[in-house]
Each structure stands twice: as structure tokens, then as C-alpha cells.
Amino acid sequence: MFPTFSFWLSLLFTLNFVQNTITSTLGNKTDYLALLKFKESISNDPYGILASWNTSNHYCNWHGITCNPMHQRVTELDLDGFNLHGVISPHVGNLSFLTNLILAKNSFFGNIPHELGQLSRLQQLVLSNNSMTGEIPTNLTSCSDLEYLFLSGNHLIGKIPIRISSLHKLQLLELTNNNLTGRIQPSIGNISSLTIISMDMNHLEGDIPQEMCSLKHLTKITVFSNRLSGTFHSCFYNMSSLTYISVTLNKFNGSLPSNMFNTLSNLQCFYIASNQFSGTIPISIANASSLKELDLSDQNNLLGQVPSLGNLHDLQRLNLEFNNLGDNTTKDLEFLKTLTNCSKLTVISIAYNNFGGNLPNFVGNLSTQLSQLYVGGNQMSEKIPAELGNLIGLIHLSLEYNHFEGIIPTTFGKFERMQRLVLNGNRLSGMIPPIIGNLTHLFFFSVGDNMLEGNIPSSIGYCQKLQYLDLSQNILRGTIPIEVLSLSSLTNILNLSNNTLSGSLPREVGMLRNINELDISDNYLSGEIPRTIGECIVLEYLSLQGNSFNGTIPSTLASLKGLQYLDLSRNRLYGPIPNVLQSISVLEHLNVSFNMLEGEVPKEGVFGNISRLVVTGNDKLCGGISELHLQPCLAKDMKSAKHHIKLIVVIVSVASILLMVTIILTIYQMRKRNKKQLYDLPIIDPLARVSYKDLHQGTDGFSARNLVGLGSFGSVYKGNLASEDKVVAIKVLNLQKKGSHKSFVVECNALKNMRHRNLVKVLTCCSSTDYKGQEFKALVFEYMNNGNLEQWLHPGIMNAGIQRMLDLDQRLNIIVDIASVLHYLHHECEQAVIHCDLKPSNVLLDDDMVAHVSDFGIARLVSAIDNTSNKETSTIGIKGTVGYAPPEYGMGSEISTYGDMYSFGVLMLEMLTGRRPTDGMFEEGQNLHMFVGISFPNNIIQILDPHLVPRNEEEEIEEGNCGNFTPTVEKCLVSLFRIGLACSVKSPKERMNIVNVMRELGMIKKAFLSGGV
Structure with a gap:
């Protein structure tokens, strides 16, 4: 009897069941062993994620594992973001039912296993943000079902595999932030399913292949920070599917076609900064009505006028900085009026272009959501519009390096959210308004290089978050407010240099415990350098030069262990250089020149390197390293003896002088009644006088070899004066020349009260008679070793052979x-x-x-x-x-x-x-x-x-x-x-x-x- 149909059906079902049972049993063992091998390759599991991977649980219940419910086969291995450290075991290739392998944001290293190419069912491979090395395995292209390939944030090298085009189902390709080289493969244009291509931050070269224009579903292409070059193929401008284009930081060139935006109606983000594009901004930009972010900045060479952008109602960020836009005319900024229609704008930068004219008042009608406005580095002039104060949402405002004049608008007091205000490098005048104190969130304030005057407002002390304060190169006067020095928030810089500040440096400077750089150079500050400056323990750069500080150099400076730059030059400091400065091991530059320092120069630390040390202009310094060429120091006993001798000489001299003064005054009173003054001239204020004898000896009898120049009313000699203990210039008046007497008086009276770092300093004068009984007048100045400017501009005539x-x-x-x-x-x-x-x-x-x-x-x-x-x-x-x-x-x-x-x-x-x-x-x-x-x-x-x-x-x-x-x-x-x-x-x-x-x-x-x- 033949078997019935139902018999054969039952037999087939039984055989199928047996086969599935055998497959499941074998598969279970294969997956189990593969997962154990994966666990063995993990050297560090900081969160204990793999603790559940043990025999007490079925592996389908292990953390990060998903199985097919019918066959109990592993379909997903997801351990994203657990900071696992180790290598990826090649046994993962035995998980033949695996569709999703997600190991992103860990610390896996080593090569990507070639065995992954065996995973024929794999749809997602996510290895982003690890430390994988080596090349992209070619046999990954055997994973024909792959839809998402994420390899970003590793250290992969080599080229993109040519056979990547075999991944016909691939939708997302992420290779960002690796070390890939070579060209973008034209074969990528065959992957018709691609929607996103991201290859940022690699070393790719060549152009973007024209074949990619055939990717009709492509919405995003980002290749920023590579070495790509050439021009954009015009076919890209017909890809209406594109919403995101980023090619920033490459070497693309050429101009942007005038009609390029006509078909890019879905484009939301367009970034081409830091390339070599030229020409004008296409007028068709108005048709890209979906644009949210537009960045054409940095190292391009775009020029001409900016077209109307008023149709870009969704525009949030506009960056045009560092181009050559504008013609330095009054019409350059008309496009800003069209931006008043863009109510979603948060950031505008048109900085460092060639925009001229004045910043129009309607800038105050821009979006109330505007938080950042950058217009620095242009040719704008006239006053800063007060209407800017309407933009109360501003956090950053930069107007630096223009030609703005007038005062800082008081409406700036409305900027309650302001964090960064930059106004330096203009022609602003008037005072720094006290309303600056209203900006309590301010952390960066720069108004340097203007013509601001008056006192520094103490209200700055209310800016308790201030980290950077630059008021340099103005005409600010008065004292340094204690409120400014009390800002413990100042961590970056306090720069008050090149003003006319006076008074002392308050001891409260020690409250700047976190300041990195302090510059108060080239002012009129006096008094001693406070010892509390040693409490600024984070200080790295200290500039006090060009003032009138006196007293000794405080030894507390040695507390500044991170000090790298110290300039105390051009002051009136005296006494020895503190030996403790040798202990500042990181000190790279020390300048104490042109003071009145004396004693032995140390030899260790910064003092042992001639290229890092300047001590010139301190004639009483001695010793130090041989390269300084200073005189050797006298032994201490010799110094003591010399001191006693000097003391005796001083006492005798003072007694003699008092006696002579008494005699001279008596004779003078007797002659005064009968003798008429020779010249009706203003009285010269008393100056320290020097005798004719001193001048005669100091110049070897006014020898011709010491003659260094001829002035309007006399001759100038180089000489040495014992009283000054330095080389000096001596201007001897030719009293036979008409007007010379008056010239002497005028020069004395002109120089007696003037003090400026670029004026020749008069040291003393002489009004006496010479050895022949003739009237003699001379002025003694600092000697300048490099002569005068005439000798440098015309050396062939003034200094033949030099x-x-x-x-x-x-x-x-x-x-x-x-x-x-x-x-x-x-x-x-x-x-x-x-x-x-x-x-x-x-x-x-x-x-x-x-x-x-x-x-x-x-x-x-x-x-x-x-x-x-x-x-x-x-x-x-x-x-x-x-x-x-x-x-x-x-x-x-x-x-x-x-x-x-x-x-x-x-x-x-x-x-x-x-x-x-x-x-x-x-x-x-x-x-x-x-x-x-x-x-x-x-x-x-x-x-x-x-x-x-x-x-x-x-x-x-x-x-x-x-x-x-x-x-x-x-x-x-x-x-x-x-x-x-x-x-x-x-x-x-x-x-x-x-x-x-x-x-x-x-x-x-x-x-x-x-x-x-």
C-alpha cells in the first residue's frame, strides 16, 4: 500500500523540525562561544556591564544581547557608550544571524576584524568613537545587506575601498575624523540608496566626483577639513534633495554661479568657509528660502555687494567674515536692512571685510533673538548708533578696528546678558561710561587703542564675572581703582598700559590671585612696587616698565613660581637685584634696564642666559656672568672702607660748602644794590649744578675728539662726569651768537618739568665762568650711544665708511x-x-x-x-x-x-x-x-x-x-x-x-x- 499524502507531509514536517533543532543547538553553541571570546578580549569594563555574561543566565539575556525568539540566535550586539577597553574579537564573525553590531563610544583598539565580512545579514555596523587602527577591511563590502556604516572618530588609514559600491542598500556612510587618504571613489555614485555621506576631518584629496550627482536621494554631504580641491560640478546645483552641504576647510576654488541656488530650495545649511572661492555672492541666494545657516567666511575672496537676504525667513546664522566684501562706500551695508525681515537670526558676522560708511541706525531693528554681532575689522566710521542698545539679547558684540568715533553709547547699559564687548582699535573719545557696571555677565571687555579719557570708572567692579579687561593705549588718567583690582574673576589679562595713570599701584593688586597677565606699563605710576604682588600666584606675564616706580625690587616676586615674563625697565628702582629671583625656574625674560640698581648680579636661573636678561642702564651693577661685561664687584671690606672714606669726604665737603655759601651770599647782597642784571630773562628754577672744572675734566678740555655734534646755539661733547658716574652729552652754548642766552633759559624752563619716556633727560646744568674769566653756560643730558636719526638716514654723508x-x-x-x-x-x-x-x-x-x-x-x-x-x-x-x-x-x-x-x-x-x-x-x-x-x-x-x-x-x-x-x-x-x-x-x-x-x-x-x- 502506498503512503498517503498526509504521511509524506508529516514526514517532511518531522525532518524539518529535526533539522531546525540541530541547527539551533549548534547555533546556540556557536553564538555562546563567540560571545565568550568577545568577553575575553575586553581588558577593562569600568561599569561592570559584562558581569551578567555568565552561565547562570542564558546568553540571550546577557546585557546588550538581542536574540531571534524562534531560533535563539544573536541578532544584535549593542554595547554603545560603556567605555569598554580591548580589541574586537574576530569570533564576532561567527554570529551569523547578526544584523546590528553597535560598539560606539568605547575604547576598542586594533584593526577592524576581517571576519566581520562573514556577517551576510549585517545591516548596521557602528564602531564610531573608538581607537580603531589600520585600513577599512575590503571584505566588509561582502555585507550586502549593510544599510548603516559608521566608522567615524577612529584612527583608520588608507583609502576608501573601491568595492564599496557593492553595498547597494547603503544609506548612511560615516567616515568622519580618521586619517583616510586618497580620492573619494567615483564608484560611490553607484550606491543609489545613499542619503548621507560624511567624510569630514580626513586627508582626502582631489575633487568631489561628478558621479555623485546621480545620487537622487542624497540629502547631506559633509567633507569639511580635508585637502579636496577643484571646482563644484554644476550638476550638484540641480540636486534638489540636498539639505546640507559642508565643504569648509578645503582648497575648492572658482566662483559661485549666479543661478546656483535656483533649484536648491530645500537647502538648510551651506558651509563653504576657508576655501579659495572668489567672485560675488550669487543673487539667487534669495531663492534658497529654507536656509537656516549660511557660512561663506574665512580665506575666501568673495567681493562686491551682499545681495538681499530678506527672503531667508528661517535664517538663524550668517557668517561672511574675512572676505573682501563691500567697496568702502556708504551703500555697502544696505543689505542689513533686508535682514530685519529675518526674525530668527541669532548670529551675524560681517567682520574683517571692506564695508564702509556708517553702521546704520536700522541695525537696532534686527531680530530680538540676535545674540552675537560681529562687525570688526572694516572701514566703518562716524558714531556707534545708540539704537544698538535695542538688541537687548546680545551676548557678544564686536566693533573693533573700524573708524568709529564719538562716545560709547549709554544705551549699552541695556545689555544685561552681554558677555563679550570688544571696541578696541577705533577713534572713540570721551569717558568710559559708568553704565559698564550694569553688564554683570561681562567676562571680556576690550576698549584698548582708542582716545578715551577721564578716570577708570569704579563701577567696573560690579562686573564680577570679568576675566579679560583691556583699557590700554588711551588717555585715561587718575589712579587705578581698587574696585578693579578687587575683581577676583580676572584670570586672563588686565591691561592698563600706555595711558596717563598716576599715583601708586595699590597694595590691593594682591587680590588678583588668579590673573595670568598684568600690564600697567608706560604710565605715570610712582611709589614702591607693593610686596603684595607676590600674592598673584598664577601670574605668568608682568609688565611694569616705563613708569616712575622707586624703592627696591620686592623679593616677594619669587613667590610667582609660574612667572615667565618680567619687565621692570625704565623706572627708578634702586638697591640690589634680589637673589631669590633665581629660583623662578620658568622665567624666560627679565628686563630691569634703565633703573638705578646696584650691587652684584646673580648668576643662576634666568641670570645665566644673556639672551633672556637685560640689565643695561644700571651703572652700579657688577658681577654676573661674563657675557654681561659688567665690572667686577669689590670685596666687602673694600666696600666698607670706601663707604667710610666717602662719609668723611661728604662731611668735610658739606662744611666747606656751608662756609662758602655764607661768604658768597654776603658778597652777593653787597653787589646786588649796585649791579644791574645783564639780561631781562625769566628766572630759571634751581637745577642741580655742575662746575666748569668738572665739565672741562670730563671732556679732556673740550677736546675735538669728544665733539659729537653742532647744535643751533653751540657744540655737543661726549664726556664723563664723576657726579653722574656715567657717560653724558654736554651742550656748550656759543654765547657769542645772538639769542644763545635766551636759548639756554628757554631750554631749561622747557625741560625742567617735562617727563616723558621719549624726551632726552636733562641731568644738570652749568652757569659759570671758564678759565679765561669768560661767561660759560652748558646743559648736561643723557648720552645716546646710537647718535641721532640724521646719521642713520644719511650714513654716507654723516658717517663715511660706517x-x-x-x-x-x-x-x-x-x-x-x-x-x-x-x-x-x-x-x-x-x-x-x-x-x-x-x-x-x-x-x-x-x-x-x-x-x-x-x-x-x-x-x-x-x-x-x-x-x-x-x-x-x-x-x-x-x-x-x-x-x-x-x-x-x-x-x-x-x-x-x-x-x-x-x-x-x-x-x-x-x-x-x-x-x-x-x-x-x-x-x-x-x-x-x-x-x-x-x-x-x-x-x-x-x-x-x-x-x-x-x-x-x-x-x-x-x-x-x-x-x-x-x-x-x-x-x-x-x-x-x-x-x-x-x-x-x-x-x-x-x-x-x-x-x-x-x-x-x-x-x-x-x-x-x-x-x-
Whole structure:
């Protein structure tokens, strides 16, 4: 009898059951053993996640394991984010039913096992944010069901496998933040299912292959921070599916087609920053109505006007900074009005472009959600609009390096959320408004390099979160408020340098316990350096130079164990250098030059390296390392004996002087009744006097070999004075020359109360008779080893055979030094002083090539009330020197500050061209101003001093090019020539004033330093 159909059906079912039972049993054992091997490869399990992986539980119940309920086979291994440390066991390849392998955010290292290519059912492979090395295994392309491949955040090397195109179901490809090289494979264009490609932060080269344009479902492509280049294929602009494009930090070039955004209606984010794109912003940008973020910034070269962006109603972030947008005209910022329609804007940056005109008032109508606004580094001028105060949601506001003038608007007091306010590098004037104290969330405040005046408001003390405070390079006066020094939040920098602050440094400076950098240099501070400064234990940079601090160097500085930079130069410090400074092991720079220090220089630590130490200008220092070339120190017993001898000499001298004074006063009173004064001159305030004998001995009888120059009213000698214990310059008046007596009085009275770091310091004077009974008058000044500026600008004539040369950096510093003196003379003295004879021979250079203005023999003091000259002046002939004296003086006009500005302008042009204003080439009414004006601004290289031109570029220079000059340096040169021309125009009232000159020079110097040669 034949078996029935039901029999065969029952038999088939039984055989199938037996087969499944055998497969399940074998599979269970295979998966179990594979998981145990995986666990054995884990060396560290900080959260104890694998504690459940034991025999008391079925492996399908282990943490992170999911099984197929029918066959009890492992389908998912998910241990995401548990910081497991170890390698991925190759036995994972035996989990043949596995569809999801998720091991992201751990510390797996070693290669990706090739055995993973055996997982034919695998759909998700997620190994992101580990430390995997080696290449992407080629046989991963055998996982034909793979949909998500996440390998980001590892250390993978090599190329993207060519066979990746075999993954026909792949939707997401994430390879970000590895070390992959080579090109993006064109075969990727065959994976039609792809929606996201992310290959950021690798070393990929070449272009984006055109084949990728066929990916009709692609929504996101990010390749930022690679080495990709070339242009975008136009087919990409037709991919309407794209919502996200990021190619930032590559080398893509070319222009953006005008119609490129017509079909990208779904685009939400477009990032092309830090490439080499050029041309204008496409006007079609208005059609990308879904845009939320637009970043065209950094190292591109986009130019022209910014089109209307008013249709981008969803726009949240706009970044156009560091391009060449705008034409420096009043229409440049009209596009900002269209942005008032974008109510979701939170960030706008148009910084460091070429936008001109004024910042319009309607900027106050921008989105109330705006939190960051950056417009620094442009050409904007006029006042900062008060309407900015309407943007009460602002957290960051940067207006630096423009030409804004006027006051800081009081409406800024509304910025209750403000954290970062940057206004430096403008032309702001007036006072720092007390409303700054309202900004209680402020952590960064910079108003340096302006013309702000008045006192530092104590209300800054309310900014209890302030970490960075820069008030430098202004005209701030008064004392340093204790409220500022009490800000324990100051951790980054406190910079009050280059102002006119006075008084002492309060002991409360010790409350800045967390400050990293403190700079109060170049002010008028006095008194002792407080010992409490040693409590600023985090301090790394301390600059106190250019003040009038006296007393000794506090030994508490040794408490600053992290101090790397210390500058105490150009003060009045005395006593020894503390030995304890040797213990600061990280100290890289110590400058104590030009003080009155004495005693032995230590030899350890910073004192043992000549390149890190400056002690010049302290004539009583001795010892130290041999490279300092200081005199050896005397033995202590010899010092003691010398001290006693000096004491005896002083006592005898004082007694003798008292006796002589009594006799002289008696004789003087007797003669006074009968003798009329020879000259009706103002009385010179008492100065420490020196005798003719001292001067005669100090100059070897005024020997010709000590003659160093000829002045307007006499001769200048180099000499040594025992009383000064230093080399000095002695100006001996030629009393036979008419006006010399008055010149002596004027110079004494001009210099007696003036104190500025760039003025030549008068040490003493002599009014006596010589050995022949003739009247003798002389002034004694600090001696400048580097002579005068004339000798450096024209070395061939003044110093035959001596090659002296000033580079552009030195010339710029000297120009700034001279301008600083004029600003002081015209605006900071109790009575304004007009120098009247500014020229290269009256500018002396010290050891550090710092300029010092000298020769006030024909200076004039001006009444601060009515701006008229008082009687303390020399009136001999035309004021000044031919070529440098302004033309109006030759026509009988009264002297004025305008005259000094003319001389300064001519001096600047001479320094830039290397030609004297009296050069023989200037004939028939021509002059240096006209000579420069003809070539300005396009051909300045033709008139530039040949010493400033790179020698290896002579052929290019002849063609009018700028040789090796960077664009920044070229702009600096143009700006310097412009100032020189503006100061030396014929009409006095049209000349640039010294306040604007100082502001412009400050900007030029910063640009020069940042642009570099």
C-alpha cells in the first residue's frame, strides 16, 4: 500500500523540525562561544556591564544581547557608550544571524576584524568613537545587506575601498575624523540608496566626483577639513534633495554661479568657509528660502555687494567674515536692512571685510533673538548708533578696528546678558561710561587703542564675572581703582598700559590671585612696587616698565613660581637685584634696564642666559656672568672702607660748602644794590649744578675728539662726569651768537618739568665762568650711544665708511616715539609746548633704538587758557630749520602746534623716502611733499628708500611691483605716506592733528605686527 499524502507531509514536517533543532543547538553553541571570546578580549569594563555574561543566565539575556525568539540566535550586539577597553574579537564573525553590531563610544583598539565580512545579514555596523587602527577591511563590502556604516572618530588609514559600491542598500556612510587618504571613489555614485555621506576631518584629496550627482536621494554631504580641491560640478546645483552641504576647510576654488541656488530650495545649511572661492555672492541666494545657516567666511575672496537676504525667513546664522566684501562706500551695508525681515537670526558676522560708511541706525531693528554681532575689522566710521542698545539679547558684540568715533553709547547699559564687548582699535573719545557696571555677565571687555579719557570708572567692579579687561593705549588718567583690582574673576589679562595713570599701584593688586597677565606699563605710576604682588600666584606675564616706580625690587616676586615674563625697565628702582629671583625656574625674560640698581648680579636661573636678561642702564651693577661685561664687584671690606672714606669726604665737603655759601651770599647782597642784571630773562628754577672744572675734566678740555655734534646755539661733547658716574652729552652754548642766552633759559624752563619716556633727560646744568674769566653756560643730558636719526638716514654723508641701516620696523617705531612726544607736548603738559625745530638731527637714539626728542632751545610754552604764547620763548629769526619749518613761519605767522605737525610730516616723508627736504633735486618750487604726492598711492615703491626694498627683487621693482612685501606691509606703507602727506600740507588748519596721528599709527603698528614682513 502506498503512503498517503498526509504521511509524506508529516514526514517532511518531522525532518524539518529535526533539522531546525540541530541547527539551533549548534547555533546556540556557536553564538555562546563567540560571545565568550568577545568577553575575553575586553581588558577593562569600568561599569561592570559584562558581569551578567555568565552561565547562570542564558546568553540571550546577557546585557546588550538581542536574540531571534524562534531560533535563539544573536541578532544584535549593542554595547554603545560603556567605555569598554580591548580589541574586537574576530569570533564576532561567527554570529551569523547578526544584523546590528553597535560598539560606539568605547575604547576598542586594533584593526577592524576581517571576519566581520562573514556577517551576510549585517545591516548596521557602528564602531564610531573608538581607537580603531589600520585600513577599512575590503571584505566588509561582502555585507550586502549593510544599510548603516559608521566608522567615524577612529584612527583608520588608507583609502576608501573601491568595492564599496557593492553595498547597494547603503544609506548612511560615516567616515568622519580618521586619517583616510586618497580620492573619494567615483564608484560611490553607484550606491543609489545613499542619503548621507560624511567624510569630514580626513586627508582626502582631489575633487568631489561628478558621479555623485546621480545620487537622487542624497540629502547631506559633509567633507569639511580635508585637502579636496577643484571646482563644484554644476550638476550638484540641480540636486534638489540636498539639505546640507559642508565643504569648509578645503582648497575648492572658482566662483559661485549666479543661478546656483535656483533649484536648491530645500537647502538648510551651506558651509563653504576657508576655501579659495572668489567672485560675488550669487543673487539667487534669495531663492534658497529654507536656509537656516549660511557660512561663506574665512580665506575666501568673495567681493562686491551682499545681495538681499530678506527672503531667508528661517535664517538663524550668517557668517561672511574675512572676505573682501563691500567697496568702502556708504551703500555697502544696505543689505542689513533686508535682514530685519529675518526674525530668527541669532548670529551675524560681517567682520574683517571692506564695508564702509556708517553702521546704520536700522541695525537696532534686527531680530530680538540676535545674540552675537560681529562687525570688526572694516572701514566703518562716524558714531556707534545708540539704537544698538535695542538688541537687548546680545551676548557678544564686536566693533573693533573700524573708524568709529564719538562716545560709547549709554544705551549699552541695556545689555544685561552681554558677555563679550570688544571696541578696541577705533577713534572713540570721551569717558568710559559708568553704565559698564550694569553688564554683570561681562567676562571680556576690550576698549584698548582708542582716545578715551577721564578716570577708570569704579563701577567696573560690579562686573564680577570679568576675566579679560583691556583699557590700554588711551588717555585715561587718575589712579587705578581698587574696585578693579578687587575683581577676583580676572584670570586672563588686565591691561592698563600706555595711558596717563598716576599715583601708586595699590597694595590691593594682591587680590588678583588668579590673573595670568598684568600690564600697567608706560604710565605715570610712582611709589614702591607693593610686596603684595607676590600674592598673584598664577601670574605668568608682568609688565611694569616705563613708569616712575622707586624703592627696591620686592623679593616677594619669587613667590610667582609660574612667572615667565618680567619687565621692570625704565623706572627708578634702586638697591640690589634680589637673589631669590633665581629660583623662578620658568622665567624666560627679565628686563630691569634703565633703573638705578646696584650691587652684584646673580648668576643662576634666568641670570645665566644673556639672551633672556637685560640689565643695561644700571651703572652700579657688577658681577654676573661674563657675557654681561659688567665690572667686577669689590670685596666687602673694600666696600666698607670706601663707604667710610666717602662719609668723611661728604662731611668735610658739606662744611666747606656751608662756609662758602655764607661768604658768597654776603658778597652777593653787597653787589646786588649796585649791579644791574645783564639780561631781562625769566628766572630759571634751581637745577642741580655742575662746575666748569668738572665739565672741562670730563671732556679732556673740550677736546675735538669728544665733539659729537653742532647744535643751533653751540657744540655737543661726549664726556664723563664723576657726579653722574656715567657717560653724558654736554651742550656748550656759543654765547657769542645772538639769542644763545635766551636759548639756554628757554631750554631749561622747557625741560625742567617735562617727563616723558621719549624726551632726552636733562641731568644738570652749568652757569659759570671758564678759565679765561669768560661767561660759560652748558646743559648736561643723557648720552645716546646710537647718535641721532640724521646719521642713520644719511650714513654716507654723516658717517663715511660706517654702514648703518634702519629697517621698516625700526622706522615705524621711531615715528611712533616722535609722535608720542608731540602728543605729550601739545596735550599733556600743564602748558602746551611747541618744539619749533623738529628734524632728524634733534632725534637721538638709545641702545635699544628708542627715539628721544632733544634740543628745546627755541621751544615755546603756550598758555593753556587762551592758546597764546607767553614770554618764555626765543624769538631769534625764523623758527626752525629750512625745509622742516612750515611755510607760514617765513611769512611772519605766529608759531603754533600746526607748525610742529608740518615738521613731523616732512620728517616722516624723509624717513620713508631717504631724501632730505633740502635735496638738490627739488628745484623751481618743488619740494618733498610734491615729490611724494605725485607717486601716491599707486607707485610708492618708486619713491621708497632703497634700503627698505628687498634687494633680490630689483627687476620687479623697476616695473612698479612691491617685491617681497606682503599686502599688509604694503598697506602699512601707503598709510604711513598718507599721514606724512596729511601733516605737511601747505594750509596749517588742514594738517592732521597729533591725536588722529597717534590713533592712525597705533592701527598701522598693530596691522604691521599681525601682517608681518
